[in-house]
Amino acid sequence: xxxxxxxxxxxxxxxxxxxxxxxxxxxxxxxxxxxxxxxxxxxxxxxxxxxxxxxxxxxxxxxxxxxxxxxxxxxxxxxxxxxxxxxxxxxxxxxxxxxxxxxxxxxxxxxxxxxxxxxxxxxxxxxxxxxxxxxxxxxxxxxxxxxxxxxxxxxxxxxxxxxxxxxxxxxxxxxxxxxxxxxxxxxxxxxxxxxxxxxxxxxxxxxxxxxxxxxxxxxxxxxxxxxxxxxxxxxxxxxxxxxxxxxxxx
Numbered sequence: 001x002x003x004x005x006x007x008x009x010x011x012x013x014x015x016x017x018x019x020x021x022x023x024x025x026x027x028x029x030x031x032x033x034x035x036x037x038x039x040x041x042x043x044x045x046x047x048x049x050x051x052x053x054x055x056x057x058x059x060x061x062x063x064x065x066x067x068x069x070x071x072x073x074x075x076x077x078x079x080x081x082x083x084x085x086x087x088x089x090x091x092x093x094x095x096x097x098x099x100x101x102x103x104x105x106x107x108x109x110x111x112x113x114x115x116x117x118x119x120x121x122x123x124x125x126x127x128x129x130x131x132x133x134x135x136x137x138x139x140x141x142x143x144x145x146x147x148x149x150x151x152x153x154x155x156x157x158x159x160x161x162x163x164x165x166x167x168x169x170x171x172x173x174x175x176x177x178x179x180x181x182x183x184x185x186x187x188x189x190x191x192x193x194x195x196x197x198x199x200x201x202x203x204x205x206x207x208x209x210x211x212x213x214x215x216x217x218x219x220x221x222x223x224x225x226x227x228x229x230x231x232x233x234x235x236x237x238x239x240x241x242x243x244x245x246x247x248x249x250x
Contacts, residue, residue: 001030003051009044010190012096012183020057021050023104025075028082039090045190046089047183048112049096055122058103061131061247065240069228076224079104080216086111087216092193092205094186097173102127102161110142111212113205115173116186123161124172130159132239134230138219145212147171 003014013034015021031048038046050056059079067075086093086108095101095109097117101124109115109124117124126143128135135156144152147170154160167173177185193201230236 001027002034004034006043007187009042009194010047010187011038011041011043011045012047012049012187013038014049014051015056016051018052019054020100021052021054021105022057022060022062023079023082024060024063025078028078032078032082032085035085035089035093043091044194045091045187046093047096047186047190048093048108049098049183049186054099055097055101056105056108057100058105058107061240061243064231065237065244069232072228072231073224076227080224083107083111084216087209087212090202092190094190096182096186097122097124098179098182100124103131103133107139107142109173110146113209114175114186114189116175116177116182116189117164117167117173118179118182119164119176120179123163124167125159125161126156127159127161129157131243132236134227134236136219136223136227136230138215138223141215141219142212145215 001015001017003012003016005012005014013031015027015031017024017027021027035046064072064075092114093112094114094116095112097109097115099118100122101109103126106124106126126135126139140152140156143156147155151170155162162170162172164173164176168176175185175189
């Protein structure tokens with residue numbers, strides 16, 4: 001489910017679950033373990049991207065639609081554990097967004113230190129509302145941390161998917177790169193920060209990411225219950241089934 005490739009001390013982790021690298025329990029567990037294990041294996045920086053010319057389509061709605069409350073709780077625990085590991089990573093992570101990054105795909109990127117996005121026709125955003133899902137307070141807080149309170153409110157309540165240019169303009173992403181150059185640009189940034197005095201850089205990085213870790217620890221406990229309740233309503237179930245039907249017609 002993952003492709004791993006090392007370039008010296010920088011490790012590229014590619015999500016590899018065709019056709020769109022949607023997140024199920026297996027993929028999230030594999031990513032969690034790979035990120036957690038990397039520092040002990042001599043890795044000093046991680047590039048997180050997608051295989052097959054795609055980034056990540058978010059949580060697998062086909063799986064979600066078939067889960068009862070207990071199954072949904074287990075699924076969400078896995079998701080929160082995965083993003084907790086990203087937040088707590090001892091080494092910097094750059095999201096190399098080489099394809100569409102809606103919903104959970106955008107969340108993975110928001111937990112990284114930097115976001116490099118492919119220029120062109122790809123989009124990024126938290127579009128849960130558009131597909132009938134409640135995003136929850138943790139995702140709201142993490143988005144506001146990156147783009148600010150006003151834009152987070154606008155983007156989240158409308159489910160806006162942003163073009164690369166708009167994502168760069170609003171600070172959702174930090175850099176654009178041409179197709180085929182996204183991973184290279186991500187590695188270039190990692191090389192630049194890894195050239196800094198290590199103790200000073202890592203101590204400062206830990207300081208500026210402390211709020212992200214605290215957000216996650218504070219909100220994730222109650223988050224699961226809120227999402228289970230919201231995602232179990234007849235309206236949400238109907239919206240998920242309608243979304244699946246649309247995807248199957250493509």
